[in-house]
C-alpha cells in the first residue's frame with residue numbers, strides 16, 4: 489500500500505541541504521537557539537507578513553497564545569468540536585471552559601452557531617472571553633464574519649491555523665487573521681518538520697514580547713530573571729533547518745496539492761460531496777475530504793483498504809463527545825455529528841503521481857458503486 493502522505497518522497501528533495509545544516513549545527517553544538525532559529529523566524533515572518541515566534545508544537549503555540557491573552561480559570565472560549573483535540577485541549581489545560589460550536593458546510597465554525605452559543609453562555613452566567621477559529625483541512629474559516637461577531641461582543645480571536653499554512657483569505661494569508669494565529673509543523677501538516685514544531689504569528693508588540701518570554705520559562709530581559717510563570721516551548725535548531733529548506737519548495741508543493749484536488753473534484757463530484765472552497769478563500773488541502781452517505785462510509789473505507797488504497801476518517805468522534813470533554817458545554821451539533829459519520833479523506837500530498845491518483849480514483853469509483861448498490 490502506498491502511504492497516505494508520502495513524507496519519504498518529500499524528504500529526498502530536501503535531504504542533502506538539511507544534512508549539511510545538521511552537520512553545521514553539530515559542529516557548532518548550536519542545538520537550541522542560534523542562527524537557524526533566527527533565520528527560520530525571519531523567513532516565516534517574511535512569508536506570512538506578520539511577526540513570528542517558532543515554538544515546540546502547534547499545541548504549545550495555542551497554550552502560549554492563551555497564556556499571553558491571560559486566559560483565567562472559568563473563562564469560556566468558543567471552539568469547534570469538529571477539529572483535532574488540541575484546539576480545545578489548550579483551553580481546558582489552562583482551566584478555561586471550551587464551549588463547543590457547530591460547523592457549517594465548509595467544515596469550519598458557523599457564525600450562526602457561534603451567536604447561539606454566545607447567547608446561551610450569557611444566559612447561563614458564564615464568562616465568554618474569546619474564540620478559537622480553526623481552518624480545518626486547510627481551508628480558512630469565514631474570518632471576516634467571525635471577527636465581526638467577536639468585535640461586537642468584545643471577544644478576542646485566536647486562529648488555529650495548524651492545517652492552513654499557505655492558504656489565503658481575501659488575498660492574504662489566513663495566518664494574518666486573529667489577534668494571534670498559531671500553526672503546527674507536525675510532519676504530516678502542509679509545512680512540516682522532522683519532529684515536533686509550531687509557530688505563533690502576531691502584530692501586537694506587547695503580545696509578541698510576552699510570548700517570547702513565556703516560551704522560555706517567562707524569562708525577563710536578563711537570564712535567570714523571570715517576568716512570568718512560563719513553560720519551555722522552544723523549537724530547536726535542527727527543526728528550524730528543516731523548515732527553512734522546506735519553505736523554499738513550499739509554494740510549488742501547494743500548487744501541486746491544488747492540482748491534485750482539482751483532479752479529484754472532477755472525477756468524484758458526481759459520487760460524493762467534494763470540498764467546498766467559498767469565494768475569496770484558497771485551500772492548501774491539508775486533507776482532501778469527501779462526504780459520503782453515512783450508510784456506506786465505513787464499508788467504502790474497508791473495501792478501499794482491502795484494495796490497497798489508504799484513507800483516513802478525520803474525525804470519527806467529535807471532541808464534545810469524548811470522555812475528557814463531554815462535561816463541557818456544547819450547542820446544537822447536527823453538522824458535526826453528521827460529518828463525523830460521513831467524511832472520508834483520500835491520499836493527498838504533493839508527490840502523488842497522476843498514475844497513482846488515477847488508480848485511487850478508479851478504485852474508489854468501483855467500490856463506491858458496489859457499496860451504494862447494496
Ligand SMILES: *Cc1c(COP(=O)(O)O)cnc(C)c1O
Nearest residue numbers: 545546547572574575650672674
Ligand atoms: C495538528 C493540529 C494541532 C496541534 O499541533 P501539534 O503540532 O501536533 O501539537 C492543533 N490544531 C489543529 C487543528 C491541528 O490539526
